[in-house]
Amino acid sequence: MPTAIIADDERLMRDQLVLRLQQVWPELEIVAQAKNGEEAIEMVKLHQPDFAFLDIRMPGKTGLEAAQAIAGLTHIVFITAYDQYAVEAFEHGAIDYVLKPADVDRLSLTVDRLKKRIAQTPNDMSSLIAQLSRQITQKPNYLQWIQASIGSELRLFPVEEILFFQSDEKYTRVQTKTVEALIRKPVRELVEELDPNLFWQIHRSTLVNAKAIDGVIRDMRGRHLVQIKGLTEKLEVSRSYVHLFKQM
Template sequence: MIRILIVDDEPYAREELAELLAPKPDIKILGLAANAIEALPLIQTLKPDVVFLDIQMPKLSGMALVAMLDPLPRIVFVTAFDDYAIQAFEENAFDYLLKPVEPVRLAKTLSRLRHDLSPQPVTMLAPSIRHIPGYLHNRVRLLPIEQVEFAFSDLGGVHVACQGEQFHTQLTLKSLEEKTPLLRCHRQYLVAPEAIFEIQLLENQLAQIVTPSGARVPVSRRYLKALKDELGLE
């Protein structure tokens, strides 16, 4: 059962999303909140698996609410403006939906949530991963883990950057984090310690990693301190 809280200052938007979610047999709507201030104690008390969260709200925005949450539930931002998408993912979003929410697009989000929340068959994996199967067009390449710079997830799945190319992989980020030396630097990114050429500190306690190939890997404020501790940085 996926436990969901909906947060939106527009009553029609709240109710419409609830109506789309309610018929799903594996969905339980814990409640509806009219703003971020009302949502904060509900999240802390009810501990939902997922929060469908509007971005633009009076007094406290959805982005500001996310910065206050620890631990962080899976966040699906719901917005009328697609230019918020990049910022949404920088703020550890699991996904984002554009208003009005399309049932087909919502179904894709729910499918990803079901996969992410379901127990992973880790017993099928070796104690450690030496090579990552990478798919590119009609090729399958076994990528040596020591040659991988970083891995990331997006709406298309999980991808691995290796020697200037990006490959799709069927492994999850969680499996890669548990079974390889890759370090978590963002909800959607893992990076190889040997591929950290430079860490650039940005505004709002964010950062980005520059790899030897020149790629930029985001570091969210949630993982910045842990990453610096892992690398022995002050």
């Protein structure tokens, strides 16, 4: 039976990829899972799998750094949430990739490639991996997905679907067009992790998706309020951020 390890620091992503792989390649045995690059290297050396699915961005050693350490020992498949810029780099190379979150149809194409490679000796692609690393790190690694709780359920949201984030003392509210969820990460941390061209900070406790802004009004008290498309709720703009809307 073909074997593989999966390395991703997000448990939800690991679970989802395992489930999708079971659907499209039931013969593949996942012999181990890792939460970071160091563990991935250890698992490859211990289990000698046919394939290593590595998330590009992990704490400690990244997937790219782990790949350089195990190049030639196993066939490498990168798990990536990166944009088309990075995907094109993979398409022109000899390395396979899986987009996050794993889509069954797209994953089937990757599996077809992997089945053809299983009988081949893994190539030492250290130079190619180093080249990919340089290309990808040229662009900031902004968050692409948010894991948030709705009651006892943990859900995964693409950041583009989130209308705004709003923090209180304990939680941060994650609002989409249809649902409200909660995370523990405060706005001050999200500011550093989200694309500033997409999410504007309008208050010390509020980040809003610029594409979701329907307009800005002033109330009787002179406050600036942001209107959100599809919602009746309005978000207050503090004086420090009013300049963002001077041209609107």
